[in-house]
Each structure stands twice: as C-alpha cells, then as structure tokens.
Amino acid sequence: MSIYRADPAILKLGDRFYDPVRPAQFPVAIARFVNRRAAQGVGLNLDSEGWERHFHRFEPLPGNLEQPLALRYHGHQFRNYNPEIGDGRGFLFAQLRDERGRLLDLGTKGSGQTPYSRFGDGRLTLKGGIREVLATEMLEALGVNTSKTFALFETGESLQRNDEPSPTRSAVLTRLSHGHIRIGTFQRLAFYDDREGLHALADYCHRFLFDQPGAGAERLFEIVLSGTAGLAASYLVAGFVHGVLNSDNINITGESFDYGPWRFTPHWDESFVAAYFDHAGLYAFGVQPEAIHWNLAQLAGCLSLIADREPMEQALNGWPGLFQDALVEALIKRLGLRPADKESDLNLAGAMLAALRTRTATIDRFFFDWRGGRIPEGEVYQAFPFPSLARQLEGRAALPGAIDHPYWSDPEPCSMHIDEVEAIWSAIAERDDWSPFEAKIMAIRRMADAMTPPCA
Template identity: 50%
Template sequence: MSFQPESAFALLGADFADAVDPAGFPEPKLRWWNDRWAQTVGLGDLTQAEKRTHFAGFAPLQGYPHRPLSMRYHGHQFRHYNPQIGDGRGFLFAQFRDPAGRLLDFGTKGSGQTPWSRTGDGRLTLKGAVREILAAEMLEALGVYTSKAFCVFETGDQLHRHDEPSPARGAVLTRLQHSHVRFGTFQRHAYEQAEDRLNVLLDHVADAYYPGISPLTGAEKSRAFLDTVTGASARLAAQWMAAGFVHGVLNTDNLNVTGESFDYGPWRFLPTYKPGFTAAYFDETGLYAYARQPEAVFWALQQLAVSLLPIGEQDALVDVLNTFPERYTAEMTRAWCRRLGVVEQPESEAMVRAFIAFLHASQLPFEAAIFDHFCGDLSRIADAPRDYSGAEYDAFRQLFSAHAPDRPERLAYAYFERPDPVHMTIDVMEAAWAPVHEKDDWTALNTLFSEIAQARSGYDLGRDRLGFLPEETD
C-alpha cells in the first residue's frame, strides 16, 4: 500500500476554510507513532527525519499540493450558539484514500494559531495529547467508531494552563479519521444564509462519504443525508453507552457527518454504572452526563436539521428525526450484545435492560462485569473474583443464558487469562501519566498502551479489518 493523496475538501474553496501556516516548534521529539495505522495508509516506511518533517513541521506529504486548512464552522456550545468559532488550534493537514478507497483526513490539534483562535495560543499540552491517545486507543478496543491518534510530537514549548500544573510541556497531535466536517459546518453556512454553499457542502459530503445519495437532488437529497447521519449518530451514541464512555463536550462542532467519535478533551470512563456521571468539571448542570448523551446527540441532530431547512423540506426532515429513538434502541441492543460477546436475538433488548439494571443496583466495576460475562455461558463467570447474585442478577442471567456465544474462540486469547480487564478510569490514566510528568519515565504509560492493544485483540470487535466502520455498515 502506497500513500494515495486526495484533494476533496480543499477544492471547495476559500468559503469553507482558511489556508494557514503551522507553528514552529523549538525541539520536536516523537512520543507516539501509530505503526499499525501508518502501515495501513502507506506511511509505514517513513524515516525518523521524515516523520519529524511531516508531522512536527507539517511539510506537505508527497503528492498532496495544498497548504494546511483551518476549517470554518459554527456551533452550539452547551446549547448556546457561537458564530465565532472554527479550527482554533488545529487544521486539516491532508486527505488521502485508504486501501478500500475511502477518503480519510489527517487533522491536527496544537499546531498553532489560526484566524479562529480568538484569545487562545493554538497549542496543546503533552498531557492533553496523551489523553487523546488513551481515549482513542481504548475506544477502538471496545468497538467504538473512533478517530485514531496517529502521532504525537512533544514540541519543547512550555505552556501555561489553569487546569494543569504550569508550566506544562507542549505537544502537537495528528489525528486520523474519516471526516472533520461537523454539524457546525452546515450550521455556519445556514447562519450566513448561503444556500449555494449549503448545496456545495452537501454534494461534497455525499460524494465523499455517502455515494449512494449522490444521484439525489433537492429536498430528497437533504432528507437522505439527514437520515444517514441520524442512523450513524444513533449507532455512535449507543457505542459510547456500551463502552461506559462520557465524551464530556457534545457541542455541535464536536459531532461529525460520519458519526465518528473524535476530539477528546475532558473524557471519562465510568468506574461503576452512574447515570449522572460527568466528565467535564465545567459541566455544572450535567448537560452531557453519561445517561444524557443520547439526548445530547438527538438535540444536535435537530440543529443539523434546522441548518438544512433552506435546502430541505421541513416535514420530511422532522419525519427523519422522529426515527432516532427507535434506531437508538436497536443500536443499543446491538452494541451491548457485541460487548457481551453474544449473538443478538429477539429477547436481547430485554436482556440488555436487565444487565443495566444489575450494573446500577450492584455498583460492580463496569468494565469488569462485561469482561467476566464475555461470550455468555462459556465465559469466565464462575471463576470471576466478583459477587454475581441478587434479584437483579438472577433476572439478567435467565435472559442471558438463552443467548448463544458469538465467536467463543476469542476466549482463548491471552487477554482472558487476566483476573481483571484493562480499564481507563481516571485513576488509571493519572497513575500512568504521573511518572512522565515527574521524571519523564514512560514505562507505565507504554505498559498501559500494550494492555489496551491486548484488549483490542481479545475482544476483536473491529470486524472491519481497517478498523473504522463496523461490519454491518460497510
């Protein structure tokens, strides 16, 4: 596989993005390189010097002719509309094709100021970059459709932040994902009453990501687009819930048209099942708490639908939105069956509800309970060092026992010889980061990366060998 550059978003022109220059970094040092994904996209043979040139200096990759682009968008931030935002500390670095011919993006975080930085310095701390790696790696292992942390360079900068001990070490992250076109990208052009640009953007998204709707025109195309994004977003919300993940900032500029999880700031994973658990210290009302994430995604879809009104038909768009609850319920059942390693059947929705009720009542460790029950009655339940009893458990177990294991050969993986699963609660993340902060010792963090990789191999939830789209949506 050779690197296959592709111009798509750049050709939309200056109404959609601003060409920018990356910041200069005094002492770039490679701290993370995703070998698995570098090989997949044709960049596995880069030398150390080439990695630094392209992913710290951001010199154009071979065959890609465009400068970095700071993408333009608006968004609702905690449900308040903000027309002053856009890529403030990142840019679209390059686009290219994967081995299946799908369009992918390299996007950055911490690459310097742009026209949309406002009062920010456009930089990222090293701890922030490490948190991005851990979130993306863990979510991929748990079967969530997520962006990938492609590489991280420590920059040699010293940054000042109010929420980290300062001065903090600087870093720049390159993220790999299918699309950086956000709900807020459509919102911007609707806000500016630019119907022509809305049509151009819709045509681009259809051609790039959903070719099945490309031949459609007018209001029917808008309806089909919203229908597709609604399905993808319902799937994403369900996958977050089954992973016990709390994104933290589900603003409309942090949800994209491919239904892909990305941009990991104040994320958390549940230690135990707590519906009101929040990730961001500034989420004082719990707007984006764990159990409110489906609601937040649905609300964001409604804002996307509003932005399509200039080129759509209201009743048709509303009809699409009304499908979200049913689609989300179906995706929840599917996501939980995959996490529990059992074959979905008509009683699966009831089984999932019973399992959630048990998790809530027992307050057993969230990830451990899933780990112990993986692959149904062939799993390690009997040998697990946890107490599985009580009325809620009995109700779940009766339904669960009727489910056939899915690919039980996975239980032979070394991962299932562990007494406990790898998990990514805040104490685990902080314990791995502390030696890096205190003495630049990466041993614990690298061990954690290896454990996550073992979990990814054990659960083997990425049916699509390219690791992006679940099998059922290919």
C-alpha cells in the same frame, strides 16, 4: 500494506470553507507516539525522519494539500450559539484514501494559531496529547467509531494554563479521521443563509464521505441519524463520557473525535460528568443520547433551507428508536454473543441494563466476567437481578472465538479510569518515565485483539 493515494478533495469546495494557514515552528521534536498500524492502512511507510518531517514540521505529503487549511464552522457550545469559532489550534493537513477506499483526513491539534484562535496560543499541552492517545486507543478497542491518534510529538515549549499546573510541557498531535465536517459546518452556512454553500457541502459529503453522489439533503440527514445513533449507543456500552458534545464536536460521519475532558465512568452512573465546568450535567453519561439528539435537531434546521422540513422532522422523531436498537446491538456485541431474534435480544439487553444499574461491579468488570455467556460463580453475582440475567443467557450462542484469547483468563480487565490516567501522567511529569504509558498502550491493544478475534 495499502498504497498511498492522495486525494485533497476539500479543494473542490472552494476557499469559502477554509483559510490557508502556516504551521507553528517548534523548537524540539520528540516522537512520543506514532501509529504505524494506522499509517500502513493509508499507505505511509515512514522512517523516523519522515514522521518528524510530515507530522512535526508539517511539510506537505506528496500530491496533497500544498498548505494546511483551517476549517470554518460555528456551533452551539453548551446550548449557546457561537459564530466566532473554527479551527483555532488545528488545521486540515492532508486527505488520502485507506485500504477500503474511504476518504480520510489528517488533522492537527496544537499546531499553531489560525484566524480563529481568538486569544488562544494555538498550542496543546503534552498532558492533553497523552489523554487523547489513551482515549482513542481505548475507544477503538471497545468498538467505538473513533478518530485515531496518528502522531504525537513533544515540542519543547512551556505553556501557561489555568486548569493545570503551569508552566507545562507542550505537544502537537495529528489525528486520522473520517472527515472533519461537523454539524457546526452546516450551521455556519445556515447562519449566513448560504444556500448555495449548503448544497455544495451536502454534495461533498455524499460524494466523498458516503459514496452516494447526488443523493440529496434528506438522505444525508438519514445517514447522519443512523451514524450518530450508533455512536451514542457505543458511548454508553463503553462507559465513556465525551464531556463536550457541542454541535461543533459532532462529526456528520458519526465518528467520535476531539477529546478534551473525557472520562470513563467506573459504574453505570447516568449522572456521571466528565467536565468540571459542566455544572448542570448537560453532557453527563446518561444524557449523551439526548445531547446528540438535540444537536441533530440543529442540523435539521440547517438542512431545511435546502430540503423539505417535514420528512426530516419525522426522521428526527424516529431517532430514539434507532438509538435503542443500536444500544441493544452494542450490549450484546460487547458481551461476545451472537444476535438472536428481536424479542430475545431486547429481553437480554434489559437484563444487562438492570444488572449494570445495580453498580455491583464496574462496567469493565461486568462485561469481562459475563463475556461469551459465562455465568460467574462469585457471591457478588448471586443477588437480584443477576439470576434473571443468567436465565436470559441460557442457550445463547457466543461469537466464534469470543473467549479464546488468554486475556479472558486475566485476573482483572483492562480499564481506563481517571486514577490510571493521572498515574500515567504523573510518571511522565515527575520522572519523565514513559513506561506506564507504553505498557497501557500494549495492554489496550491486547484487549482489542481479544475483543475482535480473527475468526469473528
């Protein structure tokens, strides 16, 4: 277990980046999910009372922030600029180092009203909390760089919502994340032409998030380009649709976070949409790379106030190439194969995409059946273009332990489609039966063990 190391570095930025707030007082504390594995990684060894004290009542952790901070930011929401947002139902609760020395944030969702709540109640539905747990656990298992759900408490309030049956149960969630600095954080400073603030924020990111103090805004942009290229590729290979890739939801560390109307598409359907209100398909499955690229252009515009625009424009133009390289790498990794030379990897990735686009099998089933270079014998894989894929796999080496886990002999792969999510919630809402939720978490973590064997 790691040693607890508090490091409230955000205070070095000064109070123009945040507002001190107070957490809501909730009538009930029922621990529905606590991530002991993640807690060990940041040196927190908590008993039940400790979890409740710090992640329901939000009493400060030792040597950490004395009062929670609602972070300030702006953002493009479905391409419309909004200067009236910020942490409206959450706050930064604490900062601490993990076993690798990285600075991590403990941030909340549903912890009460802030100066940015506008007309919202600052609360989170229990269903929304359950969905975030399921999303983060599944994405982590599939190798996506994601925040981790740290704790989820049911809070005993009845909430009114327009998009689900009301009144509905309430919750407060804490996430563990590699920073909460968003593209929208830079946009707010650029909006006010705060060049001193932009320099300070860029320096903060280099010093505390990327361990490259003094590297400059252009280098920062390159780091963000690389991280977001990997994120976009991992979304596709996981079959994941975030649903709301607004600029305030793009973390400059390239880490995915803040899960609202997410879904996993069963098949490789580039027009598949997660959010019912995304009528134009702006953030559809296959459009996500383009959406992230657009947001990166907004970041470049902000940083051009303190750096040379031309090198950033050239770097931005090279982002599609970074994404394609990351996509090839992610496809081959999920299949459990060793990388080969660039041409062979490109050809294999092309064959995989051609096979996935037939929608012959679900994304989960496809990667499950062909894992480790196995050639499935089922009739479903006999038609074009699967024979071409089989030829591309000849002579390819699997990663050590790629198919050693008993999971790879299961009759079905672990998945997270909308009918499964709704069934888990129905059991909770109708019978207060948490066993399907708990069983799914166990199944996801078993799959995670199979996906990342120790010998790999």
